Amino acid sequence: MDNSPPQQLTPSQKQAVCHIEGPLLVLAGPGSGKTRVITHRIAALIDSGVRPYNICAITFTNKAAEEMRQRAFALGASAGAHISTFHSLCVRLLRRHADKAGVKSNFSIYDQADQRRCIKQAVKDCQLDTTNFPPAKILDAVSTLKNKLIDAKPFEENADDFFSKTLAHIYLRYQHLLGERNSLDFDDLLMKTAFLLEGCPDVNAEIGNRFKFVLIDEYQDTNHAQYRIAKALVAQHNNICATGDPDQSIYRWRGADIHNILAFESDWPEATIIKLEENFRSTPNILTAADNLIANNRKRKLKKLLPTRPEGGDIVITASDNETAEARSIARHIEELIDQNAALNDIAVFYRVNSMSRTLEEAFIHAKVPYQIVRGVEFYNRKEIRDILAYLKTIVNPDDEVALLRIINTPTRGIGKVTIDRVRAYAADSRISLFEAIKRAEHIDTLSNSAKGRLAAFADMFRRFAKANLGPAAPLAEIVFVESGLADSLLAAGVEGKDASENANELINAAADYDRKADEPSLIDYLQEISLFSDADAYDPTAGRVALMTLHAAKGLEFENVFIVGVEEGLLPHERTNSHDDLDELEEERRLFFVGITRAKTNLHLSYAQYRTIRGQCLRTIPSQFLFELGCTFEEQQFEDDEDDFDDWEYEDSTESIPTVRFAVGQLVRHQSFGLGRVTEFVDVGENSTVTVKFNTGQTKSLMIKYACLEKA
DNA sequence: CTTGAGTTGGTTTTT
DNA sequence: CCAACTCAAG
Numbered sequence: 077m078d079n080s081p082p083q084q085l086t087p088s089q090k091q092a093v094c095h096i097e098g099p100l101l102v103l104a105g106p107g108s109g110k111t112r113v114i115t116h117r118i119a120a121l122i123d124s125g126v127r128p129y130n131i132c133a134i135t136f137t138n139k140a141a142e143e144m145r146q147r148a149f150a151l152g153a154s155a156g157a158h159i160s161t162f163h164s165l166c167v168r169l170l171r172r173h174a175d176k177a178g179v180k181s182n183f184s185i186y187d188q189a190d191q192r193r194c195i196k197q198a199v200k201d202c203q204l205d206t207t208n209f210p211p212a213k214i215l216d217a218v219s220t221l222k223n224k225l226i227d228a229k230p231f232e233e234n235a236d237d238f239f240s241k242t243l244a245h246i247y248l249r250y251q252h253l254l255g256e257r258n259s260l261d262f263d264d265l266l267m268k269t270a271f272l273l274e275g276c277p278d279v280n281a282e283i284g285n286r287f288k289f290v291l292i293d294e295y296q297d298t299n300h301a302q303y304r305i306a307k308a309l310v311a312q313h314n315n316i317c318a319t320g321d322p323d324q325s326i327y328r329w330r331g332a333d334i335h336n337i338l339a340f341e342s343d344w345p346e347a348t349i350i351k352l353e354e355n356f357r358s359t360p361n362i363l364t365a366a367d368n369l370i371a372n373n374r375k376r377k378l379k380k381l382l383p384t385r386p387e388g389g390d391i392v393i394t395a396s397d398n399e400t401a402e403a404r405s406i407a408r409h410i411e412e413l414i415d416q417n418a419a420l421n422d423i424a425v426f427y428r429v430n431s432m433s434r435t436l437e438e439a440f441i442h443a444k445v446p447y448q449i450v451r452g453v454e455f456y457n458r459k460e461i462r463d464i465l466a467y468l469k470t471i472v473n474p475d476d477e478v479a480l481l482r483i484i485n486t487p488t489r490g491i492g493k494v495t496i497d498r499v500r501a502y503a504a505d506s507r508i509s510l511f512e513a514i515k516r517a518e519h520i521d522t523l524s525n526s527a528k529g530r531l532a533a534f535a536d537m538f539r540r541f542a543k544a545n546l547g548p549a550a551p552l553a554e555i556v557f558v559e560s561g562l563a564d565s566l567l568a569a570g571v572e573g574k575d576a577s578e579n580a581n582e583l584i585n586a587a588a589d590y591d592r593k594a595d596e597p598s599l600i601d602y603l604q605e606i607s608l609f610s611d612a613d614a615y616d617p618t619a620g621r622v623a624l625m626t627l628h629a630a631k632g633l634e635f636e637n638v639f640i641v642g643v644e645e646g647l648l649p650h651e652r653t654n655s656h657d658d659l660d661e662l663e664e665e666r667r668l669f670f671v672g673i674t675r676a677k678t679n680l681h682l683s684y685a686q687y688r689t690i691r692g693q694c695l696r697t698i699p700s701q702f703l704f705e706l707g708c709t710f711e712e713q714q715f716e717d718d719e720d721d722f723d724d725w726e727y728e729d730s731t732e733s734i735p736t737v738r739f740a741v742g743q744l745v746r747h748q749s750f751g752l753g754r755v756t757e758f759v760d761v762g763e764n765s766t767v768t769v770k771f772n773t774g775q776t777k778s779l780m781i782k783y784a785c786l787e788k789a
Numbered sequence: 790c791t792t793g794a795g796t797t798g799g800t801t802t803t804t
Numbered sequence: 805c806c807a808a809c810t811c812a813a814g
Contacts, residue, residue, distance in 0.1 A: 136804090137804085161804075162804080163804055187804095188803080188804095207798095210799090212799080262803085262804050263804090265804085266804090326802080327802080327803075327804090329801080329802065329803090330802080330803060330804075428801070428802075429801055429802075430801080430802085431800095431801090431805095453803080485790090488790080488791070490790070490791095491790090492790045492791075493790080494790080495790090607804095608804065609804090610803070610804065611803075612803095626801085626802065626803095627802080628801090628802050628803070629802090629803090647801095650801055650802080651801095652800080652801055652802090653801075653802090668802080689805095690800095690805090691800070691805050691806090692805050692806095693805090
């Protein structure tokens with residue numbers, strides 16, 4: 077049961093803990109006790125006389141930060157060290173030095189949905205068409221620029237081609253809109269902090285006095301902005317300890333630059349490098365499979381995966397007819413595990429895309445398997461929650477037009493499009509904010525008297541809210557929920573609104589929870605904190621439920637029994653990654669699978685479906701190339717569903733293959749011209765079946781069986 | 790001003 | 805396939 081690292085630290089772990097002064101890179105493989113090393117290190121630093129106040133540890137998620145605080149505390153480290161994510165640290169620094177950073181301290185933080193709306197607005201403002209300039213693409217480009225710390229103005233100055241120039245316009249407009257609304261997006265938090273630290277000597281000096289020892293976890297997933305922040309944080313003392321694993325870098329698409337960790341030695345030439353290659357988590361066969369898989373990546377630092385656990389456990393690959401059968405198969409396997417006394421907390425199911433959770437959920441409900449879907453942000457994306465939060469955001473930051481427009485007529489209070497347009501026009505003319513204009517509604521001549529009255533009532537409501545904004549978040553959230561009329565409107569919606577009401581109450585409870593935990597609770601702080609919530613933060617390891625999550629969310633976790641579903645071409649690697657043409661993309665998908673596999677302590681269960689319904693279309697699938705790279709011999713089970721309600725045609729369809737020569741993966745074959753080789757993949761699509769063969773000449777070929785004349789050797 | 794029917798378009802992972 | 809948006813009727 078307990079596979080935690082040995083009580084005694086291993087020599088290399090000890091070395092990493094005790095290396096106090098100077099830059100240190102800990103290259104830690106999965107399950108190497110990395111977290112343990114970091115917490116011990118924090119404790120050791122404090123032990124050796126460093127004040128907790130002078131320590132800054134940066135984690136990847138809030139959850140990880142929380143855990144690290146507790147663990148360090150359990151090791152006897154006194155409280156006081158700053159432990160948070162990069163983003164939370166940035167929020168703190170930007171609020172503290174708001175004037176120097178060029179922001180107001182009550183800024184809102186834009187999430188993805190807000191960003192998209194805002195960029196859309198910016199595109200329109202530039203008189204451009206959203207079909208030629210899709211907001212999602214533009215947002216991506218802007219985000220990339222920000223992650224590289226290229227601000228709008230310098231970008232515009234250097235833009236020479238048409239697209240860059242247009243992009244520059246949109247980027248400038250977007251930043252302008254954000255500024256007007258006193259809002260920052262996720263990338264701004266990093267970019268503005270980097271500029272603040274690099275551009276203000278006094279802030280930098282203050283940082284130097286404060287943070288004398290800096291620890292950064294998951295360094296392989298830092299982007300350029302985070303790298304520059306890290307550099308600035310350690311500039312004066314050079315005491316950086318970065319930990320990470322290049323093989324677990326899975327956020328390239330978000331700007332993470334694997335180069336940061338690969339080039340650590342050239343950044344800090346005097347750096348000590350310590351490798352943690354022993355694995356205390358997984359059984360040898362799981363590690364062999366993981367190692368075989370990742371060996372296919374060409375661009376990597378070689379690192380061993382040394383097992384310390386005895387043999388045991390299974391790797392099982394299941395092929396099911398379709399995703400429903402796959403989900404049932406998983407549910408049944410879980411029932412078996414439960415029969416063998418496995419704890420529900422010890423079981424997890426991973427998938428590549430969130431939409432795959434639906435089918436699993438249905439199967440688990442049917443089989444009465446308790447589960448939790450680890451998706452923290454989902455709660456905050458619900459309409460009723462976003463509504464309440466929009467009220468709260470407007471209280472804190474009346475310039476946040478997105479929030480204001482969301483709730484100005486929610487619930488409906490007779491302030492429609494026409495009225496809003498007139499107020500906006502007035503606001504633009506008088507060069508005041510929309511909220512300011514609403515307060516002056518009675519002076520707006522274009523408005524009808526009834527509209528004036530409604531706007532006045534709206535403004536009055538916010539005056540009452542402002543008076544009630546006295547620290548703790550929960551009481552205000554409750555007042556807002558009731559006085560805004562949201563509570564009544566949900567009540568009026570009957571059954572439909574019942575869930576929504578419960579969610580609203582849950583939000584108020586969550587706020588109360590925050591109030592209890594925070595040193596100095598405030599609405600601003602609360603809003604900024606929940607903006608930085610991540611999916612993984614919602615994971616409750618003590619829930620007594622099977623955990624369902626994306627492969628990305630699985631990072632940093634471990635389970636006795638791991639299921640990975642949908643191990644198919646197009647899904648893992650995902651087709652949208654362009655991994656067909658781009659080797660880097662393919663390698664990242666492989667790392668993602670590697671991360672998934674190495675979460676498993678004892679039993680690993682991989683599965684794919686032969687047909688999968690995607691966007692309503694039932695399509696034939698191909699097992700993922702990654703499956704064949706695992707290399708170890710495994711028992712492949714064909715899952716047969718014995719329930720009667722299974723659609724007949726699916727059987728027909730899948731059994732109606734034209735008789736053709738079949739090849740097993742691993743089969744030795746001979747080809748007339750290429751000679752001997754081994755089958756690495758067999759794609760069964762009837763008469764057009766193909767095999768991929770790795771020939772002894774070194775080349776790998778995909779061949780159509782009906783033409784290739786392969787013979788089994 | 791609100792509502793609902795109809796259309797369009799986007800469709801991975803997330804701080 | 806679903807969510808977000810548009811538009812016309814009430």
